[in-house]
Amino acid sequence: MPDGEAPRLLCVExxxxxxxxxxxxxxxRLLAETAGAAGEPTRTPPGQERCVFVPATTRTPEQYRRVRLPGGPPRYAVCANGGHLLVDGESDPEWHEHVRRRLAACAPLDEVSERLRTSSAEGDWVLKRRVADGLFAYLVVDRERLPTTWVKELAAWAAPRGWTVSLQGRKLYAVPGSLTKSAAVAEVARRTGATRIHAAGDSLLDADMLLAADGGWIPGHGELAGSGWRAAHVTALAERGVAAGERIVGEMHALAAATGA
Incomplete structure (x- = not known):
């Protein structure tokens, strides 16, 4: 849109x-109102909320704590792609231990990290190499210099070992297949008694959560939109960026107001 028509933005990280x-x-504003439908986190007993807003992210808990969302800190948040379930800001130790046990079904993190290191060792397109909370690994890359076939080759190597590869902006993630947002979101639904789940996401690492939800949205930008990913109960939006965010929050707000679900 023309610069003069661009919306004013609020920095949240x-x-x-x-x-x-x-x-x-x-x-x-809409997010604060939607989150507020759950009641004050310190006053509303678990299981008595009209709705529960749950941020779900691949960020580690430390990275997630940089984010300041309107409406105050949510009671629950899913971090590290499901590796941590935050309850009132603290990682639930029983959930984290449960996730650790599930990771035994996939190839070890050390093996995948070493593959990331050796296969990209000669690349001047790698800006940073990171391991997140001993759960998964990722690279920060220069997208313009990233070889076009490298991601596909890595994904083909990782898949038989039970790992998923996802390229999101400047970050290339390698994540165990048993480390999922959907499992952590389902745990929140179990604890709160939620009967319906609506989700939004833009990356391959969001696909399992979207498929498990009763309804959802993907924006016009990102890995899922670019790959043509579709599901019958998930709405593919034309809007991109903050415009897509506003559309999604608006539809979530309408659902919460109409059904409390």
Whole structure:
């Protein structure tokens, strides 16, 4: 849209003193109202909320704590792609141990990390190499210099070992197949007694959560949109970026107002 028509933005994440993530002011208002439908986190007993807003992210708990969403801190948050279930800001130890046991079904993290290191050792397109909480590994890359076949070759190597490869912006993730957002979201639904789940996501690592939900949305940008991924109960939006975020929050707000689900 023309610059003069662009919406005003609210910064919701700062990293190393710089603004990193944004949402429109309209989306911020609607999200605060939607989250508020659950009641005050410190006053509403679990299981008595009208609805429960659950951030679900591949960020580690430390990275997630940089995000300041409107409406106050949610009671539950899914971090590290399901490796951590935060309850009132703290990682649930029983859930984390449950996840650790499930990871035994996949190839060891050390093996995958070593493959990432050796296969990209000569690449001047690798900016950073990271291991997240001993759960998965990722690279920060220069997308313009990233070889076009490298991601597909890595994914083909990882799949028989039970790992998923996902390229999101400048980050290339290698994640165990048993480490899923859907499992952690299902645990929140069990604890709260939720009868319906609506989800939104834009990456391959969100696909399992979207498929497990009763309904959902994918924006017009990102890995899922670019690959042509579709599911009958998931709405593919034309909007991109913060406009997509506003549309999704608006539809979630309408659902919460109409059904409390």
């Amino acid at each position: 700062v990293y190393e003193g710089r603004p990193l993530s944004f949402m429109t002011e309209t989306a911020a």
